[in-house]
Amino acid sequence: MEMEMLILFLLLPFVPLYLFRLLNSNARKSITEVDHHHQLQLPPGSSGWPIIGEGLAFLMTAKRGVPEKFIGDRRIKFSSSSHSKSSICKVFTTSLLRESVAVLCTAAGNKFLFSNENKLVHSWWPENIYTIFAGSDRPESHEESIRLRKVLSPFFSPNCLQKYVGIMDAFTKRHLDVFWSDKKQVKVLALTKMHTFALVCKIFLNVEDPSVIAKLEEPIQHIAAGFIALPINLPGTAFNRAIKASMQVRKDLEEMVQQRRIDLDRFRQTATASDVNENSNYQDLMSKLLMDTYSDGRQMKETDIADIANKLNGLLIAAYDNVFITLCSIVMYLSELSTVYDAVLKEQMEIASSSKAEGELLNWGDIQKMKYTWNVVCEVLRLEPPNPGTFREAMSDFVYEGYLIPKGMKLYWSVFSTHKDPEYFPDPKKFDPSRFDGGGPAPYSYVPFGGGPRMCPGREYARLTILVFMHNLITRFRWEKVFPDEKMVMTPFLLPTKGLPVRLYPHTSSL
Ligand code: HEM
Numbered sequence: 001m002e003m004e005m006l007i008l009f010l011l012l013p014f015v016p017l018y019l020f021r022l023l024n025s026n027a028r029k030s031i032t033e034v035d036h037h038h039q040l041q042l043p044p045g046s047s048g049w050p051i052i053g054e055g056l057a058f059l060m061t062a063k064r065g066v067p068e069k070f071i072g073d074r075r076i077k078f079s080s081s082s083h084s085k086s087s088i089c090k091v092f093t094t095s096l097l098r099e100s101v102a103v104l105c106t107a108a109g110n111k112f113l114f115s116n117e118n119k120l121v122h123s124w125w126p127e128n129i130y131t132i133f134a135g136s137d138r139p140e141s142h143e144e145s146i147r148l149r150k151v152l153s154p155f156f157s158p159n160c161l162q163k164y165v166g167i168m169d170a171f172t173k174r175h176l177d178v179f180w181s182d183k184k185q186v187k188v189l190a191l192t193k194m195h196t197f198a199l200v201c202k203i204f205l206n207v208e209d210p211s212v213i214a215k216l217e218e219p220i221q222h223i224a225a226g227f228i229a230l231p232i233n234l235p236g237t238a239f240n241r242a243i244k245a246s247m248q249v250r251k252d253l254e255e256m257v258q259q260r261r262i263d264l265d266r267f268r269q270t271a272t273a274s275d276v277n278e279n280s281n282y283q284d285l286m287s288k289l290l291m292d293t294y295s296d297g298r299q300m301k302e303t304d305i306a307d308i309a310n311k312l313n314g315l316l317i318a319a320y321d322n323v324f325i326t327l328c329s330i331v332m333y334l335s336e337l338s339t340v341y342d343a344v345l346k347e348q349m350e351i352a353s354s355s356k357a358e359g360e361l362l363n364w365g366d367i368q369k370m371k372y373t374w375n376v377v378c379e380v381l382r383l384e385p386p387n388p389g390t391f392r393e394a395m396s397d398f399v400y401e402g403y404l405i406p407k408g409m410k411l412y413w414s415v416f417s418t419h420k421d422p423e424y425f426p427d428p429k430k431f432d433p434s435r436f437d438g439g440g441p442a443p444y445s446y447v448p449f450g451g452g453p454r455m456c457p458g459r460e461y462a463r464l465t466i467l468v469f470m471h472n473l474i475t476r477f478r479w480e481k482v483f484p485d486e487k488m489v490m491t492p493f494l495l496p497t498k499g500l501p502v503r504l505y506p507h508t509s510s511l
Contacts, residue, residue, distance in 0.1 A: 040404040044078040045093030053095025062490035068416040105417040107444040114452030124393035162364035169362040188500035196324040206284035219245035253309035325386035375433035381448035389414035418445040
């Protein structure tokens with residue numbers, strides 16, 4: 001960080017020149033666009049500081065625990081200058097990650113973006129991500145997304161995932177036995193990270209060796225930090241660390257994929273297709289990706305192996321960060337809300353005791369009974385979403401709410417536009433799982449997993465791992481925070497400020 005501040009300082013003398021060029025180019029751009037679109041204007045907004053734009057304001061509101069304020073303040077500020085029929089601003093422009101970005105701030109805005117995927121907009125990721133995942137297909141590519149989803153969807157479908165419930169349950173029980181039982185106090189952040197990553201390695205890679213897991217986990221911790229770092233690739237910067245970490249993980253994954261391909265080929269020589277499909281060594285995501293790639297029997301190619309390793313790299317990060325952050329938020333809320341805790345405990349105890357033989361593991365039917373517990377998770381994801389939103393890019397000029405959105409402009413949807421807006425969620429600060437009863441929230445207002453064709457493909461996997469973890473944790477312990485005022489804060493990733501140490505109180509056998 002210090003290195004980045006230094007570089008920023010060194011760049012400061014060039015700011016006036018940059019500003020002059022920026023203003024000129026923006027002015028030229030908007031005149032041509034206005035001519036072309038019969039005097040339509042861009043949405044109201046401000047571009048903030050040169051180079052950093054409004055990125056700092058965005059990060060500061062998040063760090064202060066009020067990420068919704070960045071959007072809320074601008075909606076108020078730009079409401080009077082809004083051209084739309086209603087006076088409340090529905091779209092404004094800002095400057096983030098060195099891009100001019102239109103922020104759509106209503107449920108209708110979410111619907112517009114999600115339902116126009118690959119018609120008016122397509123997915124867009126900041127340039128940092130392409131550099132960090134160098135060599136991979138550009139993740140906004142529509143064809144690549146369809147191809148990836150085609151391969152992933154059988155694996156992530158409820159039909160397939162239900163086979164993993166027992167494995168997840170046994171795995172979670174073992175984790176709690178080793179790292180939580182007989183402890184008076186534990187650090188929840190460290191343990192949920194360890195558990196989430198080990199589980200992902202088991203289900204995605206069929207890897208259980210702690211030394212292999214640790215070798216992958218160490219660099220993976222640095223990758224996400226590089227997504228939003230200043231793009232300065234010099235030793236000591238977060239960006240440089242993320243690039244190196246991603247290369248290291250890819251290299252390790254490539255070796256694993258190569259070895260698995262050899263093992264799989266050997267096994268196939270003596271087995272039938274159904275043997276391969278049923279064999280427990282080849283039920284993981286890596287094996288499925290290999291079987292899909294080589295289903296036509298072609299020779300192993302370096303590029304195929306690198307491609308699979310890249311996909312796994314991205315999936316490991318997506319599954320790891322979002323899930324352990326959610327687990328931390330859940331533990332945090334349940335330590336603060338005793339009536340919610342009691343209601344979850346009651347539901348889970350009923351599942352644990354109902355028609356279960358001694359030692360019998362959870363199954364798919366049990367997961368379906370966890371209705372109240374899932375409502376609690378949904379409410380946690382409304383208030384503390386680990387992924388606050390993503391970008392799209394305009395594929396052609398179009399008009400939104402009376403404003404011109406020129407081709408190439410970036411668009412942003414954010415969970416914070418709607419999740420804490422009283423219009424969609426009355427008394428938005430109140431923790432109220434009953435919001436998800438019946439029909440649930442208004443369409444497109446509750447979007448922790450995004451929406452449309454790019455909606456998170458891992459949501460069912462996330463649901464299972466979270467529910468299985470909650471079942472096991474709550475049926476064993478009650479807990480209290482060591483630091484009563486500790487909160488989850490976005491820095492910019494949502495994390496507990498002190499690592500969430502909790503004191504554990506195992507249930508007595510009478511419970
Ligand atoms: C609580 C857990 C999770 C949350 C809150 C979450 C949230 C999200 C969100 C908001 C998006 C962007 C959707 C959009 O742009 O419309 C996304 C995309 C994605 N997520 Fe998740 N996610 C979670 C868990 C997972 C898991 C477990 C996996 C992996 C298996 C995963 C894999 C992905 C992938 C691959 C994408 C990109 C999809 C695309 O661009 O087509 N996520 N997720």
